[in-house]
Amino acid sequence: xxxxxxxxxxxxxxxxxxxxxxxxxxxxxxxxxxxxxxxxxxxxxxxxxxxxxxxxxxxxxxxxxxxxxxxxxxxxxxxxxxxxxxxxxxxxxxxxxxxxxxxxxxxxxxxxxxxxxxxxxxxxxxxxxxxxxxxxxxxxxxxxxxxxxxxxxxxxxxxxxxxxxxxxxxxxxxxxxxxxxxxxxxxxxxxxxxxxxxxxxxxxxxxxxxxxxxxxxxxxxxxxxxxxxxxxxxxxxxxxxxxxxxxxxxxxxxx
Amino acid sequence: xxxxxxxxxxxxxxxxxxxxxxxxxxxxxxxxxxxxxxxxxxxxxxxxxxxxxxxxxxxxxxxxxxxxxxxxxxxxxxxxxxxxxxxxxxxxxxxxxxxxxxxxxxxxxxxxxxxxxxxxxxxxxxxxxxxxxxxxxxxxxxxxxxxxxxxxxxxxxxxxxxxxxxxxxxxxxxxxxxxxxxxxxxxxxxxxxxxxxxxxxxxxxxxxxxxxxxxxxxxxxxxxxxxxxxxxxxxxxxxxxxxxxxxxxxxxxxx
Numbered sequence: 001x002x003x004x005x006x007x008x009x010x011x012x013x014x015x016x017x018x019x020x021x022x023x024x025x026x027x028x029x030x031x032x033x034x035x036x037x038x039x040x041x042x043x044x045x046x047x048x049x050x051x052x053x054x055x056x057x058x059x060x061x062x063x064x065x066x067x068x069x070x071x072x073x074x075x076x077x078x079x080x081x082x083x084x085x086x087x088x089x090x091x092x093x094x095x096x097x098x099x100x101x102x103x104x105x106x107x108x109x110x111x112x113x114x115x116x117x118x119x120x121x122x123x124x125x126x127x128x129x130x131x132x133x134x135x136x137x138x139x140x141x142x143x144x145x146x147x148x149x150x151x152x153x154x155x156x157x158x159x160x161x162x163x164x165x166x167x168x169x170x171x172x173x174x175x176x177x178x179x180x181x182x183x184x185x186x187x188x189x190x191x192x193x194x195x196x197x198x199x200x201x202x203x204x205x206x207x208x209x210x211x212x213x214x215x216x217x218x219x220x221x222x223x224x225x226x227x228x229x230x231x232x233x234x235x236x237x238x239x240x241x242x243x244x245x246x247x248x249x250x251x252x253x254x255x
Numbered sequence: 256x257x258x259x260x261x262x263x264x265x266x267x268x269x270x271x272x273x274x275x276x277x278x279x280x281x282x283x284x285x286x287x288x289x290x291x292x293x294x295x296x297x298x299x300x301x302x303x304x305x306x307x308x309x310x311x312x313x314x315x316x317x318x319x320x321x322x323x324x325x326x327x328x329x330x331x332x333x334x335x336x337x338x339x340x341x342x343x344x345x346x347x348x349x350x351x352x353x354x355x356x357x358x359x360x361x362x363x364x365x366x367x368x369x370x371x372x373x374x375x376x377x378x379x380x381x382x383x384x385x386x387x388x389x390x391x392x393x394x395x396x397x398x399x400x401x402x403x404x405x406x407x408x409x410x411x412x413x414x415x416x417x418x419x420x421x422x423x424x425x426x427x428x429x430x431x432x433x434x435x436x437x438x439x440x441x442x443x444x445x446x447x448x449x450x451x452x453x454x455x456x457x458x459x460x461x462x463x464x465x466x467x468x469x470x471x472x473x474x475x476x477x478x479x480x481x482x483x484x485x486x487x488x489x490x491x492x493x494x495x496x497x498x499x500x501x502x503x504x505x506x507x508x509x510x
Contacts, residue, residue: 004265004472004480098508111423163459167422167509168366170502171440171460173467175424185426204418205426206471212428213468216461216488217259225259233471247425253353254422254509 006232009036010217010225017049017226019056024147027227031152036229038148043157043182043233045214047226048116048133051140051160051178057132059086077102083117086130090115095255101165106133109246110177111255112164134160137178138241145180157182157235159242161211161218167254174215176207176242183207183237185244205245206237261487264291265472265480272304272481274311279402282482286407291484293403298412298437298488300469302481303371303388306395306415306433312387314341332357338372341385345370350510356420361388364501365432366510367419389415392433393496400435412437412490414497416466416473422509429470431462431497438462438492440499460500461492 013030017023027044031037038044066074066081070088074081078100088094091104095111104115116133134140141158148156160178165171176184184207214228249255268285272278282299286292293299321329321336325343329336332355339357343349346359350366359370371388389395396413403411415433420426431439439462469483504510 006263006468006472008261008263008468010259096508103508166460168502168507169430169460169463169500170506171458171463171500173428173460173463203426204470205421205424205428208424208426208428209467209471212464213261213263213471215459216464216468217261245424245426247423251425252423253351253358 004232004234006213006230008213008217009034009229009231011036011227011229012225014050014225014227016224017053019053019058021054023050023054024144024151027144028148028151030227031229038152038154038156038229039231040154041156041231041233041235042154043159043210043230044144044148045159045161045174045211045218045228045230046141046144047218048137048160048162048177049131050226051134051137052131055134055140057134058129059132061086061128061130073097073102080128083114083130086132087115087117090117090132093255105255108133108137108177109243110164112162116162116177133162134178138180138243139178141178141180141242155181157239159207159211159214161214163215174208174211174213174218176205176211176245179207179240179242181239182210182233183235184240184242186237206235207242208245259487259489261468261485263468263472264289264484264486266291266482266484267480269305269480269482271479272308274308274313276309278305278309279399279406282399283403283406285482286484293407293409293411293484294486295409296411296486296488296490297409298414298465298485299399299403300414300416300429300466300473300483300485301396301399302473303392303415303417303432304386305481306389306392307386310389310395312389313384314387316341316383316385328352328357335383338369338385341387342370342372345372345387348510360510363388363392363432364498365419367417371417371432388417389433393435393498394433396433396435396497410436412494414462414466414469416469418470429463429466429468429473431460431466431500434462434495434497436494437465438490439495439497441492461490462497463500 011030061082064082066085070085074084093105096103145158163172186204266285316337319337321340325340326336329339348360351358400413418427441459
């Protein structure tokens with residue numbers, strides 16, 4: 001059995017991203033300048049924030065008129081009512097309201113704090129502004145994969161990651177909100193364990209684990225390293241989108 | 256700014272572990288045989304299963320007499336009542352009972368499926384047996400760190416990882432249930448983001464992210480790679496145990 005290994009490299013040279021920036025071109029240039037290129041099976045993990053910024057998904061809070069419901073919730077959680085209004089617009093469902101946090105199901109299905117809207121690392125005008133999640137993160141990942149594949153003549157994977165809190169555990173971890181060319185969820189149904197028994201744990205959230213691994217390098221906000229190259233992961237399963245990581249409401253015991 | 260990178264290598268040559276095996280000695284030998292050794296700051300991630308096996312934490316189901324409560328729950332979830340009895344003995348609290356799963360708070364504080372007890376990858380006798388979590392995973396990590404530090408003349412980190420399911424998302428991911436010599440939870444309170452604002456996300460579950468990264472290599476059960484060396488993580492925060500990753504009941508909105 002060969003020794004399995006994996007390397008992760010944060011790309012230097014990704015500038016601050018502004019609306020309209022050509023993210024694929026910037027990443028391709030950074031890969032070339034770093035002398036890394038891409039080989040088949042490489043996976044690029046891209047921070048949600050720069051995908052959203054390039055798409056210009058800002059909302060100026062000055063333009064937001066909070067509803068009565070937003071004002072009520074804002075008073076309970078201690079947030080700007082306009083910010084809460086944007087959360088409500090992005091959310092399909094409020095799952096739980098706690099001190100300083102609204103756990104909401106984003107309309108894409110992600111259950112997360114404040115429906116994925118935060119105010120860190122975004123430039124603020126007078127009224128302040130917030131940044132929304134990409135409208136179609138799996139689609140963003142696919143589009144980026146297409147550009148990268150073409151530029152380097154390979155088939156790579158792309159993951160768009162974000163940081164989520166969890167019930168029961170402190171701290172946030174990286175998770176995949178978009179994916180292309182990677183087996184986001186590996187189904188082990190029927191696989192045998194070392195002793196020939198059928199495994200009871202049937203699914204592994206591989207794209208989330210890759211997203212977490214990449215977060216380790218991105219983690220230091222003051223360094224700004226929003227793109228990480230993961231090399232060496234041997235995918236043995238069919239690819240699938242990050243949407244497959246979202247538990248359906250019917251299967252969810254905690255909604 | 257230097258390019259940040261991280262490498263992960265699954266150690267070859269770790270044999271099947273039996274009760275009483277000298278796990279530190281086996282890992283030290285495997286590191287030497289692989290020509291890897293250890294350098295300061297290296298982190299070894301060790302699967303919970305082999306820590307529990309070396310400690311002989313098996314329970315023979317033939318020896319377990321299920322209580323009425325265990326039989327009732329077993330009927331609801333479709334499990335062996337003796338298995339449920341062991342879950343109840345290990346658990347401080349049953350958080351939720353769903354189809355085929357009991358979400359329980361292990362007495363160490365981890366909220367997880369079946370209080371961390373599973374039946375995969377353990378040798379079964381006539382009556383079957385199950386494997387419990389280590390009694391003190393942070394202590395196991397510390398003891399292993401001490402042996403490794405001494406053998407290689409370094410200061411390394413050790414994480415004991417396991418796979419947890421999550422509410423709202425499909426699939427399991429690696430998490431840290433024990434840690435020594437690593438900043439399990441990095442507190443970003445007061446850190447400034449790229450635009451000088453105070454970050455609102457205050458804590459990053461670094462040990463969980465490392466545990467997930469290592470799981471990517473361990474993941475294939477039929478290959479049996481229970482020890483992964485993580486090299487290159489630059490810890491800039493004080494070390495802390497995996498217990499710091501457990502959210503206190505008072506701060507938890509989902510219990």
